Amino acid sequence: KDPAVLDAMRRVPREQFVPDLAVAEAYHDNALPIDCQQTISQPYIVALMSEAAELDGSQRVLEIGTGCGYQTAILAELAAEVISIERHMPWADQSRERLHGLGYTNIEIIAGDGTLGWPERAPYDRILVTAAAPRIPEPLWEQLAEGGILVIPAGDTKSQDLMAVKKCEGQPVVTHLSGCRFVKLIGAAGWDESNN
Numbered sequence: 354k355d356p357a358v359l360d361a362m363r364r365v366p367r368e369q370f371v372p373d374l375a376v377a378e379a380y381h382d383n384a385l386p387i388d389c390q391q392t393i394s395q396p397y398i399v400a401l402m403s404e405a406a407e408l409d410g411s412q413r414v415l416e417i418g419t420g421c422g423y424q425t426a427i428l429a430e431l432a433a434e435v436i437s438i439e440r441h442m443p444w445a446d447q448s449r450e451r452l453h454g455l456g457y458t459n460i461e462i463i464a465g466d467g468t469l470g471w472p473e474r475a476p477y478d479r480i481l482v483t484a485a486a487p488r489i490p491e492p493l494w495e496q497l498a499e500g501g502i503l504v505i506p507a508g509d510t511k512s513q514d515l516m517a518v519k520k521c522e523g524q525p526v527v528t529h530l531s532g533c534r535f536v537k538l539i540g541a542a543g544w545d546e547s548n549n
């Protein structure tokens with residue numbers, strides 16, 4: 354519902370983030386497969402997560418799970434700066450190229466295990482996790498600023514609870530947003546590659 358989020362979604366050309374075969378479906382309200390372990394999230398969920406992050410253009414945001422970079426672009430429209438981590442180096446490289454090609458200058462894409470966050474630049478005003486976590490990764494909680502908001506799908510690998518968790522005097526205050534289904538967050542403070 355947030356007009357700023359809706360405007361951002363009007364500005365970002367989603368057809369440039371999907372594979373050629375799926376371009377005709379780029380504006381359907383569906384997630385689309387990109388390859389076996391990667392999807393471009395459903396636009397409704399991207400909007401819901403962006404709205405829950407309560408961005409007013411001043412925040413520094415850490416995103417985990419760049420994928421094709423669509424959510425990254427929406428965040429860059431709404432925040433001062435976005436640092437996004439993707440575990441698969443080729444996808445990190447491809448999304449960096451795509452986002453810079455679209456003219457974004459406030460995005461940094463890093464290849465690595467996002468469950469560990471990026472301590473060098475902490476604390477972050479907002480952290481968005483766009484892959485399914487078994488629980489809140491401790492390093493991400495530590496790197497969230499006081500008063501900051503973490504948006505994360507947590508649960509099992511089949512379905513998760515999408516939550517916005519605000520850090521109030523060091524304590525988590527949880528708002529439940531929706532049920533959802535993301536691909537696995539794989540890493541030291543996430544799932545193992547092998548389990549389901």
Ligand code: SAH
Pocket residue numbers: 390391392393394417418419420421422423424425438439440441444465466467468483484536537538539540541543
């Ligand atoms: N944000 C994307 C959706 C990404 S799908 C969008 O806008 O559509 C989830 C992504 O998380 C995949 O690209 C996957 O490789 C990545 N991922 C999984 N575990 C990760 C980790 N520990 N660190 C960084 N990226 C991870």
